[in-house]
Amino acid sequence: MGSTSGPGTLARWMRRLTASNDQLLADERQLAAEKAGATPVQQCQDRALVSVSGTITALTVPPKDVVRVEADLDDGSGQVKLIWMGRREIRGITAGTALRATGRMSCCGTSRVIYNPSYEIINTPN
Template sequence: MTTDERSSSFRRFLHRLTASEEELDAQRLQRGVTECGAVPAQQCRRGQVVSVSGRLRTVAYTPRTNLPTLEADLYDGSDVVTLVWLGRRHIAGIEPGRQLTAKGRIALRDDRKVIYNPFYELEAPR
Protein backbone atom coordinates (compact mmCIF):
# COMPACT_ATOMS: atom_id res chain seq x y z
CA MET A 1 0.00 0.00 0.00
CA THR A 2 1.45 3.38 -1.00
CA THR A 3 1.65 6.40 1.24
CA ASP A 4 -1.13 8.14 -0.73
CA GLU A 5 -3.44 5.13 -0.33
CA ARG A 6 -2.78 4.97 3.43
CA SER A 7 -3.42 8.71 3.75
CA SER A 8 -6.66 8.44 1.80
CA SER A 9 -7.79 5.44 3.84
CA PHE A 10 -7.01 7.26 7.08
CA ARG A 11 -8.99 10.35 5.94
CA ARG A 12 -12.02 8.16 5.14
CA PHE A 13 -11.73 6.53 8.55
CA LEU A 14 -11.59 9.91 10.30
CA HIS A 15 -14.57 11.14 8.28
CA ARG A 16 -16.65 8.13 9.35
CA LEU A 17 -15.77 8.85 12.99
CA THR A 18 -16.66 12.54 12.83
CA ALA A 19 -19.58 12.60 10.38
CA SER A 20 -23.17 12.78 11.61
CA GLU A 21 -25.55 9.86 11.11
CA GLU A 22 -27.42 11.94 8.49
CA GLU A 23 -24.23 12.52 6.49
CA LEU A 24 -23.34 8.84 6.55
CA ASP A 25 -26.90 7.88 5.52
CA ALA A 26 -26.78 10.38 2.62
CA GLN A 27 -23.48 8.87 1.47
CA ARG A 28 -24.95 5.33 1.59
CA LEU A 29 -27.95 6.48 -0.45
CA GLN A 30 -25.70 8.18 -3.01
CA ARG A 31 -23.66 4.98 -3.40
CA GLY A 32 -26.93 3.14 -4.08
CA VAL A 33 -27.82 5.66 -6.80
CA THR A 34 -24.46 5.08 -8.47
CA GLU A 35 -24.72 1.29 -8.21
CA CYS A 36 -28.15 1.10 -9.89
CA GLY A 37 -27.26 3.59 -12.63
CA ALA A 38 -29.83 6.22 -11.63
CA VAL A 39 -29.37 9.97 -12.02
CA PRO A 40 -28.64 11.86 -8.76
CA ALA A 41 -31.72 13.98 -7.95
CA GLN A 42 -29.51 17.05 -7.60
CA GLN A 43 -28.55 16.75 -11.30
CA CYS A 44 -32.11 16.30 -12.61
CA ARG A 45 -33.44 19.15 -14.75
CA ARG A 46 -36.96 20.02 -15.91
CA GLY A 47 -38.02 18.08 -18.98
CA GLN A 48 -35.51 15.25 -18.56
CA VAL A 49 -36.71 11.66 -18.54
CA VAL A 50 -34.77 10.13 -15.66
CA SER A 51 -34.46 7.18 -13.36
CA VAL A 52 -34.08 8.21 -9.70
CA SER A 53 -33.45 5.90 -6.77
CA GLY A 54 -33.65 6.45 -3.04
CA ARG A 55 -35.75 6.19 0.11
CA LEU A 56 -39.25 7.55 0.62
CA ARG A 57 -39.22 10.14 3.39
CA THR A 58 -42.90 11.04 3.48
CA VAL A 59 -46.08 9.75 1.87
CA ALA A 60 -49.27 11.82 1.95
CA TYR A 61 -52.75 11.49 0.52
CA THR A 62 -54.08 14.85 -0.65
CA PRO A 63 -57.87 14.76 -0.99
CA ARG A 64 -59.13 17.16 -3.61
CA THR A 65 -62.64 17.51 -4.93
CA ASN A 66 -61.73 16.96 -8.56
CA LEU A 67 -58.63 14.74 -8.38
CA PRO A 68 -57.12 13.09 -5.27
CA THR A 69 -53.36 12.55 -5.27
CA LEU A 70 -50.83 10.41 -3.46
CA GLU A 71 -47.52 12.21 -2.99
CA ALA A 72 -44.21 10.78 -1.78
CA ASP A 73 -40.88 12.53 -1.24
CA LEU A 74 -37.99 10.41 -2.56
CA TYR A 75 -34.58 11.30 -1.07
CA ASP A 76 -31.41 9.98 -2.68
CA GLY A 77 -28.80 11.64 -0.47
CA SER A 78 -28.37 14.67 -2.75
CA ASP A 79 -31.89 16.12 -3.17
CA VAL A 80 -35.60 15.31 -3.04
CA VAL A 81 -37.91 14.44 -5.94
CA THR A 82 -41.64 14.36 -5.20
CA LEU A 83 -43.49 11.47 -6.82
CA VAL A 84 -47.16 12.24 -7.53
CA TRP A 85 -49.76 9.65 -8.48
CA LEU A 86 -52.91 11.36 -9.74
CA GLY A 87 -56.25 9.81 -8.82
CA ARG A 88 -54.75 7.45 -6.22
CA ARG A 89 -55.50 7.24 -2.52
CA HIS A 90 -53.14 4.39 -1.65
CA ILE A 91 -50.57 2.18 -3.38
CA ALA A 92 -49.40 -1.01 -1.70
CA GLY A 93 -45.74 -0.76 -0.71
CA ILE A 94 -45.54 3.03 -1.04
CA GLU A 95 -44.73 3.96 2.55
CA PRO A 96 -42.11 6.02 4.41
CA GLY A 97 -38.73 4.31 4.66
CA ARG A 98 -39.23 2.16 1.55
CA GLN A 99 -36.46 2.06 -1.06
CA LEU A 100 -37.49 2.35 -4.69
CA THR A 101 -36.44 3.38 -8.17
CA ALA A 102 -38.79 5.66 -10.12
CA LYS A 103 -38.73 6.61 -13.80
CA GLY A 104 -40.42 9.54 -15.49
CA ARG A 105 -40.16 13.11 -16.74
CA ILE A 106 -39.03 15.79 -14.30
CA ALA A 107 -41.41 18.72 -13.88
CA LEU A 108 -41.22 21.69 -11.53
CA ARG A 109 -44.00 22.60 -9.11
CA ASP A 110 -43.37 25.48 -6.72
CA ASP A 111 -39.63 25.22 -7.55
CA ARG A 112 -39.60 21.56 -6.45
CA LYS A 113 -38.74 18.60 -8.67
CA VAL A 114 -41.75 16.39 -9.37
CA ILE A 115 -42.47 13.26 -11.41
CA TYR A 116 -46.15 12.70 -12.17
CA ASN A 117 -47.44 9.11 -12.37
CA PRO A 118 -43.95 7.56 -12.33
CA PHE A 119 -43.17 4.01 -13.26
CA TYR A 120 -41.60 2.54 -10.13
CA GLU A 121 -39.91 -0.57 -8.80
CA LEU A 122 -39.90 -1.33 -5.08
CA GLU A 123 -36.72 -2.74 -3.62
CA ALA A 124 -36.85 -5.63 -1.17
CA PRO A 125 -37.06 -4.46 2.45
CA ARG A 126 -33.73 -4.66 4.30
Protein backbone atom coordinates (compact mmCIF):
# COMPACT_ATOMS: atom_id res chain seq x y z
CA MET A 1 0.00 0.00 0.00
CA GLY A 2 1.13 3.57 -0.71
CA SER A 3 2.12 5.90 2.07
CA THR A 4 1.62 9.66 2.21
CA SER A 5 4.87 10.04 4.06
CA GLY A 6 8.33 9.45 2.77
CA PRO A 7 11.86 10.80 2.96
CA GLY A 8 10.82 14.05 1.21
CA THR A 9 7.88 14.65 3.53
CA LEU A 10 10.02 14.82 6.67
CA ALA A 11 12.51 17.13 4.95
CA ARG A 12 9.71 19.49 3.81
CA TRP A 13 8.21 19.48 7.30
CA MET A 14 11.58 20.28 8.90
CA ARG A 15 12.19 23.04 6.35
CA ARG A 16 8.85 24.68 7.19
CA LEU A 17 9.78 24.62 10.87
CA THR A 18 13.20 26.20 10.35
CA ALA A 19 12.57 28.61 7.46
CA SER A 20 12.06 32.32 8.03
CA ASN A 21 8.70 33.95 7.35
CA ASP A 22 10.23 35.73 4.34
CA GLN A 23 11.41 32.41 2.87
CA LEU A 24 8.01 30.80 3.45
CA LEU A 25 6.33 33.76 1.69
CA ALA A 26 8.79 33.49 -1.21
CA ASP A 27 8.02 29.74 -1.48
CA GLU A 28 4.27 30.48 -1.60
CA ARG A 29 4.76 33.12 -4.31
CA GLN A 30 6.91 30.76 -6.38
CA LEU A 31 4.29 28.02 -6.13
CA ALA A 32 1.50 30.42 -7.15
CA ALA A 33 3.54 31.68 -10.15
CA GLU A 34 4.30 28.10 -11.18
CA LYS A 35 0.61 27.17 -11.01
CA ALA A 36 -0.22 30.23 -13.15
CA GLY A 37 2.19 28.98 -15.82
CA ALA A 38 4.42 32.05 -15.51
CA THR A 39 8.17 32.18 -16.10
CA PRO A 40 10.13 32.63 -12.84
CA VAL A 41 11.65 36.13 -12.79
CA GLN A 42 15.16 34.80 -12.10
CA GLN A 43 14.98 32.69 -15.28
CA CYS A 44 13.86 35.55 -17.57
CA GLN A 45 16.37 36.44 -20.26
CA ASP A 46 17.13 39.90 -21.66
CA ARG A 47 14.85 40.90 -24.57
CA ALA A 48 12.64 37.83 -24.17
CA LEU A 49 8.87 38.13 -24.33
CA VAL A 50 7.80 36.87 -20.90
CA SER A 51 4.76 36.38 -18.73
CA VAL A 52 5.43 36.77 -15.01
CA SER A 53 3.08 36.44 -12.06
CA GLY A 54 3.52 37.69 -8.52
CA THR A 55 2.64 40.26 -5.90
CA ILE A 56 3.20 44.02 -6.10
CA THR A 57 5.50 44.84 -3.18
CA ALA A 58 5.96 48.56 -3.88
CA LEU A 59 4.25 51.18 -6.02
CA THR A 60 6.01 54.42 -6.91
CA VAL A 61 4.50 57.49 -8.51
CA PRO A 62 7.29 59.91 -9.47
CA PRO A 63 6.94 63.74 -9.25
CA LYS A 64 4.37 65.50 -11.46
CA ASP A 65 6.91 66.38 -14.17
CA VAL A 66 7.57 62.65 -14.76
CA VAL A 67 4.51 60.84 -16.11
CA ARG A 68 4.86 57.15 -15.28
CA VAL A 69 3.87 54.54 -12.73
CA GLU A 70 6.42 52.07 -11.36
CA ALA A 71 5.60 48.85 -9.52
CA ASP A 72 7.90 46.18 -8.09
CA LEU A 73 6.55 42.68 -8.72
CA ASP A 74 7.94 39.79 -6.62
CA ASP A 75 7.31 36.17 -7.60
CA GLY A 76 9.44 34.60 -4.86
CA SER A 77 12.36 33.90 -7.21
CA GLY A 78 13.16 37.56 -7.81
CA GLN A 79 11.78 41.01 -8.55
CA VAL A 80 10.97 42.85 -11.76
CA LYS A 81 10.11 46.53 -12.04
CA LEU A 82 7.01 47.20 -14.14
CA ILE A 83 6.97 50.70 -15.66
CA TRP A 84 3.95 52.17 -17.39
CA MET A 85 4.98 55.31 -19.31
CA GLY A 86 2.48 58.13 -19.86
CA ARG A 87 0.27 57.23 -16.87
CA ARG A 88 -0.07 58.75 -13.42
CA GLU A 89 -2.09 55.92 -11.90
CA ILE A 90 -3.45 52.49 -12.69
CA ARG A 91 -6.72 51.68 -10.97
CA GLY A 92 -6.71 48.44 -9.02
CA ILE A 93 -2.94 48.19 -8.67
CA THR A 94 -1.69 48.81 -5.14
CA ALA A 95 0.90 47.21 -2.89
CA GLY A 96 -0.28 43.67 -2.18
CA THR A 97 -2.07 43.20 -5.52
CA ALA A 98 -1.41 39.86 -7.20
CA LEU A 99 -1.10 40.19 -10.95
CA ARG A 100 0.18 38.64 -14.14
CA ALA A 101 2.22 40.87 -16.47
CA THR A 102 3.34 40.20 -20.02
CA GLY A 103 5.96 42.12 -21.98
CA ARG A 104 9.54 42.34 -23.20
CA MET A 105 12.09 41.83 -20.43
CA SER A 106 14.97 44.29 -20.19
CA CYS A 107 17.91 43.21 -18.04
CA CYS A 108 20.76 45.45 -16.91
CA GLY A 109 23.06 43.71 -14.48
CA THR A 110 20.85 42.22 -11.80
CA SER A 111 17.95 44.64 -12.49
CA ARG A 112 14.96 43.50 -14.53
CA VAL A 113 12.37 45.84 -16.07
CA ILE A 114 9.30 45.44 -18.27
CA TYR A 115 8.09 48.66 -19.91
CA ASN A 116 4.35 49.12 -20.57
CA PRO A 117 3.40 45.52 -19.83
CA SER A 118 -0.07 44.21 -20.44
CA TYR A 119 -1.46 42.93 -17.17
CA GLU A 120 -4.24 41.00 -15.51
CA ILE A 121 -5.17 41.59 -11.89
CA ILE A 122 -5.47 38.21 -10.16
CA ASN A 123 -6.33 39.33 -6.65
CA THR A 124 -6.46 42.59 -4.70
CA PRO A 125 -5.58 43.03 -1.02
CA ASN A 126 -8.47 43.31 1.42
